[in-house]
Amino acid sequence: MATPPLKNNNDIIDDESSIDDDQEEITTQLDLPSSSTMDDNNITIMQEEIMQTERGNNKRYIPLLVINYVCLFIGSVTSSLLSKYYFNHKGSSRWVSTWVQSSGFPLLLIPITLPYFLNLTKRKPFTDFTTKMVALSISIGFMLGINNLLFSWGNSFLPVSTSSLLLSSQLVFNLVLSIIIVKQKLTFSNVNCVVLLTLSSILLGLDSSHEKNGTKMEKDKYFIGFFCTIGAGLLFALYLPVMELVYRRVYCYQMVMEMQLIMEVAATLLASIGMSIDGGFSHMKVESERVFEKGGRIYWLTVTANMVTWQMCFMGMAGMIYMTSSLTGGICTTALVSMNVVGGVLVFRDSFNAVKAVSTAICIWGFCSYLYGLYTKNSHHHNHSSSSIEKDKENEMIPIINPFLTC
Numbered sequence: 024m025a026t027p028p029l030k031n032n033n034d035i036i037d038d039e040s041s042i043d044d045d046q047e048e049i050t051t052q053l054d055l056p057s058s059s060t061m062d063d064n065n066i067t068i069m070q071e072e073i074m075q076t077e078r079g080n081n082k083r084y085i086p087l088l089v090i091n092y093v094c095l096f097i098g099s100v101t102s103s104l105l106s107k108y109y110f111n112h113k114g115s116s117r118w119v120s121t122w123v124q125s126s127g128f129p130l131l132l133i134p135i136t137l138p139y140f141l142n143l144t145k146r147k148p149f150t151d152f153t154t155k156m157v158a159l160s161i162s163i164g165f166m167l168g169i170n171n172l173l174f175s176w177g178n179s180f181l182p183v184s185t186s187s188l189l190l191s192s193q194l195v196f197n198l199v200l201s202i203i204i205v206k207q208k209l210t211f212s213n214v215n216c217v218v219l220l221t222l223s224s225i226l227l228g229l230d231s232s233h234e235k236n237g238t239k240m241e242k243d244k245y246f247i248g249f250f251c252t253i254g255a256g257l258l259f260a261l262y263l264p265v266m267e268l269v270y271r272r273v274y275c276y277q278m279v280m281e282m283q284l285i286m287e288v289a290a291t292l293l294a295s296i297g298m299s300i301d302g303g304f305s306h307m308k309v310e311s312e313r314v315f316e317k318g319g320r321i322y323w324l325t326v327t328a329n330m331v332t333w334q335m336c337f338m339g340m341a342g343m344i345y346m347t348s349s350l351t352g353g354i355c356t357t358a359l360v361s362m363n364v365v366g367g368v369l370v371f372r373d374s375f376n377a378v379k380a381v382s383t384a385i386c387i388w389g390f391c392s393y394l395y396g397l398y399t400k401n402s403h404h405h406n407h408s409s410s411s412i413e414k415d416k417e418n419e420m421i422p423i424i425n426p427f428l429t430c
C-alpha cells in the first residue's frame with residue numbers, strides 16, 4: 024500500500040485544532056475502517072512503523088500511566104482494608120463483597136466522558152464498537168464475575184496470609200499464560216521479579232497457621248477457601264493476557280474504559296442474579312439495620328466506598344494492561360497483595376514480625392528491580408529506535424496508543 028508522507032510529529036500532536044483533519048487523514052493512511060476498530064490483521068508493517076515513530080511523542084502516555092498506577096494502588100489497598108473493616112464489624116455476606124467489586128461501574132463514565140467534555144478528544148464515547156467486541160467484552164465480563172465470586176469467597180474463608188500464599192501462584196500462571204497467549208518474552212527482569220514476588224507471598228503465607236480471627240478453622244471451610252482462591256488465581260491469570268489480546272484491537276484509552284464498563288455490567292449482572300437467588304439484597308438490609316456493629320450509616324458508607332475503590336482498582340488495572348502488558352499488570356497487582364498486609368498493620372494494628380518485614384522487603388526489591396529493568400530496556404529501546412516491529416514486541420512497555428487517533 025502506498026503511504027502518503029507524514030506530517031511533522033509535533034505539528035500533529037500540538038496542533039489541537041487540526042486533530043479532526045489529522046484523524047481523518049491518518050485513518051486513511053492506516054487503512055482503518057472508519058466504523059470499525061483497529062484489527063491486528065489490518066495493520067501493515069508500514070502502518071506499525073508510523074505508529075511506532077509517533078509513540079515516543081505521545082505526551083499523554085506517562086501522565087496517564089501514572090494516574091492508572093495510582094488508581095490501582097489506592098484502589099487495591101483501600102478496597103482490601105474496607106473489606107476487612109466490613110468483615111471485622113460483623114458484616115458476613117460473601118455476595119455483598121462480590122457485588123461491590125463490579126457494581127460501581129457507572130463511575131467509569133467519568134474517564135469515558137470527561138475527555139470528550141473537556142475537548143481533549145473529538146471522538147464521541149462508544150463509537151467504533153463492533154458487535155464482536157461487545158460480545159467479547161460481555162464474555163470476559165462473565166469470567167471476571169466468576170473470578171470476583173471466587174476471590175471474595177476464598178478471602179472470606181481464609182486468613183490474609185493463607186490467601187496471599189495461594190494467590191502467589193497467580194503470577195506464575197500469569198507468566199505462563201502470557202507466554203502462550205500474547206507471546207510474552209522471557210527476560211531476566213520479569214523472571215527475577217516473578218520469583219521474588221512469589222517468594223514474598225510464600226513467606227507471608229508460611230507465617231501463620233490455618234486460623235482465622237483466632238479460631239481454628241473447620242477443615243471443609245479451609246478446603247472451600249483453598250479451591251476458591253486457587254480457582255480465582257487461575258482465572259485472573261487467564262483474564263489478564265486475554266484482556267491484552269483484546270486491547271490490541273482498540274485504538275485509544277477511552278475504548279479500553281468503555282470495554283471495561285461493559286465487562287463490569289456483565290459481572291454485576293452475574294453477581295446480582297446470585298445475590299437475588301440467595302437473598303443477598305435482603306441480607307444487606309438486615310445487616311445494615313441490625314447486624315453491623317457500626318450502625319446503618321457507616322454500613323452504607325463502607326459499601327459505597329468499597330464500590331468506588333474497586334472501580335479505581337479495575338480502572339487502573341485495565342489501563343496498566345493497555346499501556347504496558349498483562350504481565351506488568353499482574354506483577355503490579357500481585358505486589359500490592361503484600362502492600363495490603365502492610366496496610367493491615369498500619370490501619371488495623373495487625374502484628375508485624377520479622378517474617379512479614381522480610382517478605383515486604385523482598386516484594387519491594389522484586390518490584391523495584393522490575394521497574395528498573397523496564398526503565399533501562401525502554402531507554403535502550405528509544406536510544407536505538409529502529410523500524411523493527413519485533414524489537415517493539417520484545418518491549419514490555421508497549422504504549423499501544425496510536426497518537427494520530429488518540430482520543
Ligand SMILES: Nc1nc2[nH]cnc2c(=O)[nH]1
Pocket residue numbers: 170171174190193255256258259356357
Ligand atoms: N483472582 C484475583 N482477583 C483479583 N481481583 C482484584 N485483585 C485480584 C487478584 O489479585 N486476584
